[in-house]
Amino acid sequence: MPLNKSQKEALVEDLKEKFSRAVSVTLVEFPGLTVAEANELRFKLRDVQGELKVSKNTLFKIAIKGSESEPLLESFQGPNAAVFAYEDPVQVAKVLMDFAKDHEMLKVKNGILDGKLMDAEGIKALSKLPSREVLIAQMLSVLVATPTNLVQVLSGIPRKLLYALRAIEEQKQ
Numbered sequence: 001m002p003l004n005k006s007q008k009e010a011l012v013e014d015l016k017e018k019f020s021r022a023v024s025v026t027l028v029e030f031p032g033l034t035v036a037e038a039n040e041l042r043f044k045l046r047d048v049q050g051e052l053k054v055s056k057n058t059l060f061k062i063a064i065k066g067s068e069s070e071p072l073l074e075s076f077q078g079p080n081a082a083v084f085a086y087e088d089p090v091q092v093a094k095v096l097m098d099f100a101k102d103h104e105m106l107k108v109k110n111g112i113l114d115g116k117l118m119d120a121e122g123i124k125a126l127s128k129l130p131s132r133e134v135l136i137a138q139m140l141s142v143l144v145a146t147p148t149n150l151v152q153v154l155s156g157i158p159r160k161l162l163y164a165l166r167a168i169e170e171q172k173q
Helices: 005-021 034-048 059-065 068-074 089-100 119-129 132-172
Strands: 024-029 050-054 082-083 108-114 116-119
Touching: 005 050, 005 059, 005 082, 024 068, 024 089, 034 050, 034 089, 050 089, 059 068, 068 108, 068 116, 082 089, 089 108, 089 119, 108 119, 116 119
Parallel strands: none
Antiparallel strands: 024 082, 024 108, 050 082, 108 116
């Protein structure tokens, strides 16, 4: 059943909001994907603050204009779905790539992250990065290790002086 003009306008506004709120957007092709499989992907994406949206390319093109995702404009050809990542683009990329391994009919086309266009290989590389929490933990461990090592090095100097003084004392006795 075709949408009337007010429904299309509401859909375009909804898509505009999604494009403006998303940290990254990935375009996928999904010919042959069943409704059950698409719903499975939607649930997996929802768990990582992502969303799969299917719409007509003309509505996507209208909604994307003026957003940071505008470089994707030329990619809306053929059957497309947009995958929005609202918090952690790495987790969303991981879900997409894992799902694509099990469902060959899902093909990652390209995407955008921080206003920069990425091809399918870039998204695959993004999916191999550690999660945001792991990266933060690694950064904190580096920040904590530096002062700890400095304290150990600085405490070594008085300790060696103390050993030298004790050796002199023992020698004089």
